[in-house]
Structure formats: C-alpha cells, structure tokens
Amino acid sequence: MSMDATRYEDGTISYPGHPRGPNGAKPAETIDLSEYTAEIVTWTTSTATPPGVREPNHLAIVEFDVEGETVRAIGQLTTGDIETGDEVQPVHVDELRDPDAGIREPDSQAWDGYQFEPV
Incomplete structure (x- = not known):
C-alpha cells in the first residue's frame, strides 16, 4: 500500500489527490509519500476519540x-x-x-492506513 499524493500538470502536488489540482490542472502522476520523511508543523492529543480510535489519539x-x-x-x-x-x-x-467498534459493517471499508513515527 502506498500513501499517494498527486502531481498535476502545472507541477503542484496535493495529498490526497483530486480530479483537478489547486489551479485547475489535470493529474499527471502519483507520488508515494511513504518514501519520504516529513517535519511536524503542529500536533495535538485528543482524549475524546471517535469509536474504535485509541485513546489518547496523537495527531x-x-x-x-x-x-x-x-x-x-x-x-x-x-x-x-x-x-x-x-x-x-x-x-x-x-x-x-477497531473495525468492530464503529457503526459501519467492518467489511464495508478499509481500516488500514498510515501513522507518523519519529525518525
């Protein structure tokens, strides 16, 4: 599984991707962000989490x-x-x-994804 961002014809990149870029450009390629590192701009801890999300939830x-x-x-x-x-x-x-803690059928959606880990 990859963490796909989209590069548009005008060179801009967004995550997640959209059918049109910020300036109306069409998608040109995908870029797997999981191959890069990032810098934390801001963060918080939520102690009132949605059903099935670990508590506390660091974002x-x-x-x-x-x-x-x-x-x-x-x-x-x-x-x-x-x-x-x-x-x-x-x-x-x-x-x-936790797929069993939500209101949706567990098989109705994907439960996997990405978290950010200190380097």
Whole structure:
C-alpha cells in the first residue's frame, strides 16, 4: 500500500489527490509519500476519540518536501513523545481504528492506513 499524493500538470502536488489540482490542472502522476520523511508543523492529543480510535489519539500536521514542493498531510502519530519540528516517517498500520467498534459493517471499508513515527 502506498500513501499517494498527486502531481498535476502545472507541477503542484496535493495529498490526497483530486480530479483537478489547486489551479485547475489535470493529474499527471502519483507520488508515494511513504518514501519520504516529513517535519511536524503542529500536533495535538485528543482524549475524546471517535469509536474504535485509541485513546489518547496523537495527531499531527506534517510537511513533506517533495522535489521543492511542500505537501501537507494530517494523520495519527505513533507516540505523543514528539515536538514541533521533529522529523517523522509514514508507517503502514493494519488498523487505524477497531473495525468492530464503529457503526459501519467492518467489511464495508478499509481500516488500514498510515501513522507518523519519529525518525
């Protein structure tokens, strides 16, 4: 599984990708952000989490530098032992939340994804 961002015909990159870029450009290619490291811009800890999400839930906004383009993403952290400015890497996890704790049928969606881990 990859953490796909989209590069558009005008060179901009966004995560997640969209049918059109920020300036209306068409998608040109995908870039796997899991091959890059990022810097924590800001982070928080939530103690009132949605059903099935571990508590406390550490979340961060991170910035990737992809060939001179800044790409921001938000996601869970593997630990709360971090600081703004720390370098992190995306790591794949099988379950971002407990499939049996939600209101949807467990087979109706994917439960895996990426968390950010300090480098």
